[in-house]
Amino acid sequence: MRISILIILLLSLYQTHHIYADEIEVFEEVEIYGIYEAYECTIDKTYITGSGRSTDIRGGKLRITITNEDVEIQSDIGNVDSGSLTLIIKSEQEIIARSDSMMFIYGVNSHKFSFDTGNGQSKFRGGVGHVGKQIRIEGICKDS
Incomplete structure (x- = not known):
């Protein structure tokens, strides 16, 4: 039971890391606007x-x-x-x-x-x- 909770926790952290990295790549492609x-x-x-x-x-x-x-x-x-x-x-x-x-x-x-x-x-x-x-x-x- 504890091992499965640990695996789920590690997988969720791993998936969150990839989502965060994808967001950074998107923002790098966006032009900064303003004066x-x-x-x-x-x-x-x-x-x-x-x-x-x-x-x-x-x-x-x-x-x-x-x-x-x-x-x-x-x-x-x-x-x-x-x-x-x-x-x-x-x-x-x-x-x-x-x-x-x-x-x-x-x-x-x-x-x-x-x-x-x-x-x-x-x-x-x-x-x-x-x-x-x-x-x-x-x-x-x-x-x-």
């Missing part, structure tokens, strides 16, 4: 707003990676935030992504982009202007 795009962006202008004036800083690069609904932005400029945004619009004309404090807009045909950080609640004082760390970056992107 994956990467862009290398050259920064033409960086505007840092604070104390009622703007500072224009030129140069630097952004790396934009779009994976399904997630947009990752990496900056090589120290005072510009890198971060994760949510894809809002992706069409043949434009790509728009945002988070609570950032917004990225890319014109697909023109290859021009703007990236704003420090958005959200900020203060404004008369005679002084914005009190906060709002940054606007503009430039050109290319597929990578």
